[in-house]
Amino acid sequence: MLKLLKNLIKEPMFVIGVFLFLTTVFAGLLGPSLYTPQPRSEFGYEAPLAPRGIEVDLSKNTITHWVVHRGDTLYAKETIKKDSLGNMLNNTALAKYWIGTDNLGQDYVALLLRGLQNSLYVGLLAGVIATTIGTLVGLFAGFKGGIIDDILNMFTNLFIVIPSFVVLVLVSTSFPQGRSLTLIAVLIGFTTWPWTARSVRAQAASLRGRDHISLARINGASNLQIIFKHILPYLASYVFMVFIMQVASGILSESAISMIGLGPLGEGATSLGVILNTAKNQSAITDGLWWGIFPAAIVITVIVFALYLLNNSMEGVFNPRLRK
Amino acid sequence: MLKKYPTARYVLLRSIWYFLTFLVALALNFFLPRLGSDPVDIMMAQGSYSSPEIRKQTEENLRKNFGLVVVDEEGNIVRDTVIKIDTVVNIAIDSVVDEQGSIVVDSLGNAIVKESRDTVIKERPEFVARKSSKISQLFNYIGKVFKGDLGTSFENQKPVSEIIMEALPWTIALQLPTILFGWIFGNVLGALAAYRRGVFDRVIFPLALLMSSIPFFVFGMVLVYFFGVVWDFFPAIGGYASGITPDFSWEFLKSAGYHYILPFLSIFLILAGGQAIGMRSMGIYELGTDYIKYAKWLGLKETRVLAYLFRNAMLPQLTGLALSIGTMVGGALITEMIFSYPGLGLTMLKAVQTNNYPVIQGVTLLITSCVLLANFTVDILIALLDPRVKASLTMDSK
Numbered sequence: 001m002l003k004l005l006k007n008l009i010k011e012p013m014f015v016i017g018v019f020l021f022l023t024t025v026f027a028g029l030l031g032p033s034l035y036t037p038q039p040r041s042e043f044g045y046e047a048p049l050a051p052r053g054i055e056v057d058l059s060k061n062t063i064t065h066w067v068v069h070r071g072d073t074l075y076a077k078e079t080i081k082k083d084s085l086g087n088m089l090n091n092t093a094l095a096k097y098w099i100g101t102d103n104l105g106q107d108y109v110a111l112l113l114r115g116l117q118n119s120l121y122v123g124l125l126a127g128v129i130a131t132t133i134g135t136l137v138g139l140f141a142g143f144k145g146g147i148i149d150d151i152l153n154m155f156t157n158l159f160i161v162i163p164s165f166v167v168l169v170l171v172s173t174s175f176p177q178g179r180s181l182t183l184i185a186v187l188i189g190f191t192t193w194p195w196t197a198r199s200v201r202a203q204a205a206s207l208r209g210r211d212h213i214s215l216a217r218i219n220g221a222s223n224l225q226i227i228f229k230h231i232l233p234y235l236a237s238y239v240f241m242v243f244i245m246q247v248a249s250g251i252l253s254e255s256a257i258s259m260i261g262l263g264p265l266g267e268g269a270t271s272l273g274v275i276l277n278t279a280k281n282q283s284a285i286t287d288g289l290w291w292g293i294f295p296a297a298i299v300i301t302v303i304v305f306a307l308y309l310l311n312n313s314m315e316g317v318f319n320p321r322l323r324k
Numbered sequence: 325m326l327k328k329y330p331t332a333r334y335v336l337l338r339s340i341w342y343f344l345t346f347l348v349a350l351a352l353n354f355f356l357p358r359l360g361s362d363p364v365d366i367m368m369a370q371g372s373y374s375s376p377e378i379r380k381q382t383e384e385n386l387r388k389n390f391g392l393v394v395v396d397e398e399g400n401i402v403r404d405t406v407i408k409i410d411t412v413v414n415i416a417i418d419s420v421v422d423e424q425g426s427i428v429v430d431s432l433g434n435a436i437v438k439e440s441r442d443t444v445i446k447e448r449p450e451f452v453a454r455k456s457s458k459i460s461q462l463f464n465y466i467g468k469v470f471k472g473d474l475g476t477s478f479e480n481q482k483p484v485s486e487i488i489m490e491a492l493p494w495t496i497a498l499q500l501p502t503i504l505f506g507w508i509f510g511n512v513l514g515a516l517a518a519y520r521r522g523v524f525d526r527v528i529f530p531l532a533l534l535m536s537s538i539p540f541f542v543f544g545m546v547l548v549y550f551f552g553v554v555w556d557f558f559p560a561i562g563g564y565a566s567g568i569t570p571d572f573s574w575e576f577l578k579s580a581g582y583h584y585i586l587p588f589l590s591i592f593l594i595l596a597g598g599q600a601i602g603m604r605s606m607g608i609y610e611l612g613t614d615y616i617k618y619a620k621w622l623g624l625k626e627t628r629v630l631a632y633l634f635r636n637a638m639l640p641q642l643t644g645l646a647l648s649i650g651t652m653v654g655g656a657l658i659t660e661m662i663f664s665y666p667g668l669g670l671t672m673l674k675a676v677q678t679n680n681y682p683v684i685q686g687v688t689l690l691i692t693s694c695v696l697l698a699n700f701t702v703d704i705l706i707a708l709l710d711p712r713v714k715a716s717l718t719m720d721s722k
Contacts, residue, residue, distance in 0.1 A: 158345055165654025173681065
C-alpha cells in the first residue's frame, strides 16, 4: 500500500490531479459559506471588474456615475446633477464583481461556488450509487456464472445500448416540478451503473477459478463471504478507479441534462450546468458576454480533467503493463 | 439451429436480441414520462380555458391523443355512464314568528331570523370517458409506433413523424461523418502516441486528455464565442443562412457547408481526443505482446509494425465505439442546441421548453432506435472482421 502511494506520488499527472481535485473540493465545500456575495447589481450582466462608483468633479460641479449596460464591453458614463448626489450614493454600494454578474445582477463568484458545491454533490452521489449497483451486479454475475450471469448480463447490456441520456430526459420531463439535486443525482446513478457492472464482471470472472477461492469454498465459506472477503479486495483499486470515472461522468451528465433545461430546479439548486443553461437562454454567447459562460465551463472542465488525470495515473501504477 | 453457419446464427441471435431490446426501449419510452405526474394534468394546468366544457373537451382530446382512453373503431371515445351523487344543502332563512303569527323583533327593532337546513341527495348521470388499462395503452402505443404513427405535436397539430423527418437529415449529416472521422483520426493519433511514446506521447496525450474532459457543449460554446462572435470567421448559429430555402441549389449547399464547419469541429475534436486516449492504452498493451516483439526482432519496417498494431488494437476500440455511441449522440445533440442547428437536438430543446410530450417521446424513440441500429451494425461488423470473434463463434456452436 505504501509502496503504491510512493509510486503514485512520483507520477506528475497524479500530483497535478490530486491538487486540482482537492482545490475544487475545498472551494466547493467551504466557498459558499466563507465568501460573502456582493450585493446584487441593478444592471444585469455586469462585466468583471467594471469601473463603478462615483467620480466627483468639484470644479465642474458634476458627479459622474459609472454604470455598465448589458452587452456593452465599453462602460457607459452617466453624469448626474448635484442635487441627486444623496440618492446616487445610496444606490451604488461600490461593489466590484471579480467575474461580473449574471443576467439578474447576481455576483458570479458566489454563484460559481454554489454551483461547484452542487455539481460536486450530484457527481459524488451519482458516482456512489452507480458504483455500488454496478459493483454488486458485476461481482455476482462474474462470480456466480451460469444462468445468473446470463440474466444479469442481459440487463447490463440492455441498459448500455439504451442511451442513458434518453432515459434521463424522459424521467426528468415527468417531474416538471420539484426536481431536486438529489433526484437528479439518483437518476444519473441509476442510469450509469451498467458500465461499472460490465467491467467489474470481467474482472470477477477472471478471479473465479483462482486457488484461494476454491480453498475458501472447501472451508465452507458462503458465497457472500467469498465475494466480499476474497474477491472484492482484489478489485478494490479497480473499483476505486471506476468510481472516479463515474463521478466525472455524473458531473458531465448533470451539466448535459441541465443544458436542455431539465436539470435541478429551485432557489439553492444552481449547479454549474444550470448556470450555463441560463447563460445560453439569455444568449450570452452570441452577445459576447464571455463571463457568463467561460468561468462555469472552465470549472466543469477542471474537475473532470482532474478526475481523468487521477484515473489515468492510477491506471499507470496499478497496471504494470502501462509502466514505462 | 444453423449450426453449420455460425455467422448466420450469430447474426440471427443478435437480431432477436436487438429486437427484444427495442421492445424494452419502447416500453421505457412509454412508461418513463408517466412516472411522475400525469402529462395531461401538467398540460391542462398550463392553459386557460374559457368554459368548463371547453376545458373538458381539450382534456379529452389530449387523453385520446395519448391513448389514455378507450376508443372505438370510428375513433370516438367510449363512455361509461356514472351515476354521480351530489349532496345539495338547502338553506332557508325565515323570520321567527311567535304564537300569534307576528314577527319577533329584537331590541333594535330588527327581525330575528332562523336558519333551517335540509340535505337533499340528487342523482345525476355523467358520461365519463373509459380509461384504458396501462397494458392496453402500451400495446396501443407499440402498435401505433410500428405503423409509423408517433402522435401529434401539441404546438401546431403536425404529426410528430413529419417534424422528425424534417430534422433527421440534419442530424445524420452532422453526426455520422463526425463520429466516423473522429473515431478514425483519434485512433491513428492514439496508436502513434502509444508507439512513439516519448515527446509525442508527452505532448499529445495530456492534450487529448484535456480535450476529452471538456464537455461537448462547452467546447461548442467556446468555438461559437471565438470563431462566430469575436473573430466572426464562421456563422455562429443555424444550419444555413436565413432567407435561403433548403433545396439542392449551389447557394444553399454553400451556405449549409459554411454553417457545418463549427458544429463539426466541436464534436470531432472532443471525440478524437477520447478515442486517442483509449487507443493509446490499447496500443501500449499490444506493444507488450509477443507478436509485436517478434515483428520488431525480425526488423520489419516501422510502418508495417504500426499497421499490425493498429489492426489488433482497433477491434476493441470498435467495440468501445458501439458501446459509447449512445453517450456520443446525446452529447452531439446538445451541441446542436448550442449551434441552433436544425436537427433533432434543437427539436427536442423546443419540445422540452413547451412541454410538448409527443415530440419529446418521438425524438427519444428515434435516438434510441438509431443507437440500437448503430450498435447492431458494429456487432455484426466485429463478427465479420475479427478472426478471434469468428473463431469463438465456430467454437461455441460445436
